Amino acid sequence: MGRMLAGPRAVESTGLDDFWQQKFMPSRKGTNWINVLKTLVCYRLIDPGSEWRLHRHWFDQSAMGDLLDEDMRIADLDKLLAHKTELQSAALPRTLSPSTAAWYLHSMSAKEEPSGSTTIVGGRPMRRAVEVSDLPQGVERILTLAALNQRFRTDLLRDPIAAAQSQGIVLDAVESSLLRAARPEQLAAMADRIVIPRSSDRRAFVKTVSASIVAMVTGKAIMLCSGCTGMDTWRRDAATPLGSDTGNADAGPVQQWMDLNGYTCYLYLPTAVAANPTLGHDVMAALHAMLASTSSARAGAPSIVRSVPSPPSGDAGHSFAAPAPSSMRLPGCTTRVALGCSCSRMNTSFPRQGACGKCVPPSGRAGSRSSGKRSDESISLTGAQWRPWRAPGALSCAMVSSQDVIAFWRE
Amino acid sequence: VTKGFTAEQALEVLSEAVGIFPSVDAFYMWGFPFESMADLQESLLQMLVVRAMGVRILPSLLSLLPQTALYQEIRDAVQLFFPGLFPEYMLTGHEVCADGGVTIADEHRPIYDFIRDNPRVFPGFFHVDVKHNVLPKYRLLQQFGFYPKPGRKELTGSEIECCGAHSPEVGSVAASVAHPADPDSG
Numbered sequence: 001m002g003r004m005l006a007g008p009r010a011v012e013s014t015g016l017d018d019f020w021q022q023k024f025m026p027s028r029k030g031t032n033w034i035n036v037l038k039t040l041v042c043y044r045l046i047d048p049g050s051e052w053r054l055h056r057h058w059f060d061q062s063a064m065g066d067l068l069d070e071d072m073r074i075a076d077l078d079k080l081l082a083h084k085t086e087l088q089s090a091a092l093p094r095t096l097s098p099s100t101a102a103w104y105l106h107s108m109s110a111k112e113e114p115s116g117s118t119t120i121v122g123g124r125p126m127r128r129a130v131e132v133s134d135l136p137q138g139v140e141r142i143l144t145l146a147a148l149n150q151r152f153r154t155d156l157l158r159d160p161i162a163a164a165q166s167q168g169i170v171l172d173a174v175e176s177s178l179l180r181a182a183r184p185e186q187l188a189a190m191a192d193r194i195v196i197p198r199s200s201d202r203r204a205f206v207k208t209v210s211a212s213i214v215a216m217v218t219g220k221a222i223m224l225c226s227g228c229t230g231m232d233t234w235r236r237d238a239a240t241p242l243g244s245d246t247g248n249a250d251a252g253p254v255q256q257w258m259d260l261n262g263y264t265c266y267l268y269l270p271t272a273v274a275a276n277p278t279l280g281h282d283v284m285a286a287l288h289a290m291l292a293s294t295s296s297a298r299a300g301a302p303s304i305v306r307s308v309p310s311p312p313s314g315d316a317g318h319s320f321a322a323p324a325p326s327s328m329r330l331p332g333c334t335t336r337v338a339l340g341c342s343c344s345r346m347n348t349s350f351p352r353q354g355a356c357g358k359c360v361p362p363s364g365r366a367g368s369r370s371s372g373k374r375s376d377e378s379i380s381l382t383g384a385q386w387r388p389w390r391a392p393g394a395l396s397c398a399m400v401s402s403q404d405v406i407a408f409w410r411e
Numbered sequence: 412v413t414k415g416f417t418a419e420q421a422l423e424v425l426s427e428a429v430g431i432f433p434s435v436d437a438f439y440m441w442g443f444p445f446e447s448m449a450d451l452q453e454s455l456l457q458m459l460v461v462r463a464m465g466v467r468i469l470p471s472l473l474s475l476l477p478q479t480a481l482y483q484e485i486r487d488a489v490q491l492f493f494p495g496l497f498p499e500y501m502l503t504g505h506e507v508c509a510d511g512g513v514t515i516a517d518e519h520r521p522i523y524d525f526i527r528d529n530p531r532v533f534p535g536f537f538h539v540d541v542k543h544n545v546l547p548k549y550r551l552l553q554q555f556g557f558y559p560k561p562g563r564k565e566l567t568g569s570e571i572e573c574c575g576a577h578s579p580e581v582g583s584v585a586a587s588v589a590h591p592a593d594p595d596s597g
Contacts, residue, residue, distance in 0.1 A: 135556045140463045190460040193426035
């Protein structure tokens with residue numbers, strides 16, 4: 001209580017109350033801004049915490065309201081911050097120097113410069129990423145692989161170092177140490193939980209990383225679509241049809257992209273797959289065919305806008321004939337197809353050929369949403385067949401997966 | 412540290428959350444004086460998994476706030492004002508951050524002199540055993556991309572949003588920024 005009595009007095013002794021009194025008259029709604037300031041000073045010095053906590057907890061639980069005869073729960077710092085520069089240059093009397101007062105003001109706020117500043121004050125700017133090739137990736141790779149492959153998972157839980165070696169995954173010293181120290185049940189839980197992120201352009205980078213990791217680890221190609229994943233920004237020049245960024249072929253998967261029905265689709269090809277000049281085209285062609293099939297069934301549905309530059313034989317111009325759903329396999333395409341969806345359980349449901357609880361299987365029988373378990377009986381690995389799949393909701397995606405390709409896109 | 416839930420429970424909730432919310436953040440506090448390197452490695456393993464899920468990891472170096480029981484317990488321990496590595500929540504807006512290091516411009520130095528001279532008022536700016544407790548852990552987190560690392564290519568810009576609390580866009584002063592070094596080296 002004594003500190004609370006002293007706090008407002010401290011503000012008055014610095015002259016800050018006079019400074020602010022000239023800036024803010026009490027508002028029409030009765031907010032007395034100088035009391036807001038005093039409250040913030042006391043909060044910062046006595047029991048610092050978040051603004052949320054101040055409004056929701058501290059003010060109510062302290063004597064501040066009684067001392068100031070105020071209800072400050074509607075206070076907002078933004079009005080104070082507009083005068084920061086002026087405050088810095090003001091000739092404040094007595095205790096605090098202008099720079100210290102400015103520091104104090106700035107320290108009160110986490111709102112002023114959320115990004116693009118030369119500091120990381122308050123709101124934690126988010127625009128930073130590290131290229132995945134520059135980071136140790138062994139842990140993510142083996143856990144992702146464990147999520148995809150039950151046998152590897154068993155090996156991992158038995159001896160994670162040997163399991164990694166068996167797959168040619170190089171672990172650095174720290175990663176080995178992390179894995180040796182981890183309990184098997186910990187690793188199992190992590191493998192169960194690791195997921196490829198869902199669509200969100202806020203997580204484009206991580207999504208890309210995950211995709212490339214899966215491509216590297218599993219030897220599968222992965223296609224991601226901007227409509228589903230918000231990955232348009234990964235490559236600014238992604239509008240170029242079927243561009244490619246081979247980079248160092250030994251270091252990781254090849255990234256290719258094309259425009260498919262208005263969405264930029266990214267295809268990650270592991271090195272071994274990329275060495276086959278036809279496979280990537282086959283995959284894309286098959287996707288085109290599938291899209292054509294689904295589009296033709298709906299009046300006004302957009303058509304395929306571009307195709308690969310070197311389409312496989314049988315292609316007529318920039319479109320593909322839509323084969324019957326039961327045989328949507330293009331000539332020469334080695335892709336096998338399973339059905340799934342693009343929800344966050346995608347890569348854990350895939351290896352078991354199951355749908356997550358959010359999917360409606362082709363038969364119309366809903367998966368088990370409540371349990372979140374795969375409904376293995378509702379979905380089948382269809383070998384060499386393409387089968388369209390439609391999940392409910394605005395994000396209507398299909399995932400085509402096989403030993404060769406995992407893909408999903410917006411219908 | 413008793414948070415009321417286990418690491419396994421946190422992992423479970425985060426896994427569910429990424430399927431529900433467009434963005435999920437996870438805060439990991441590190442640098443406790445009683446936190447061993449093994450403890451940090453356990454946290455690091457989970458941070459890697461959670462990051463792979465698409466959760467944004469926000470590591471936070473321990474900040475000794477004056478009203479906390481921990482501070483009251485260790486307040487007499489040797490503490491060091493080490494502006495090269497401020498806890499995230501103690502940054503005031505006058506620092507220049509780049510490549511994981513913090514420097515103070517001359518015009519703002521009086522502010523930090525004031526802080527340095529009043530450790531009991533501003534304990535959050537001070538560390539316990541930087542050399543053995545903070546820097547080794549910091550370097551480990553750097554290695555895995557949770558903090559910027561000098562010489563490593565960092566992707567910045569509006570197209571990127573990712574895992575890591577430290578993400579300054581550095582202005583012209585960046586060139587003069589020093590990196591956090593061993594406190595004994597000066």
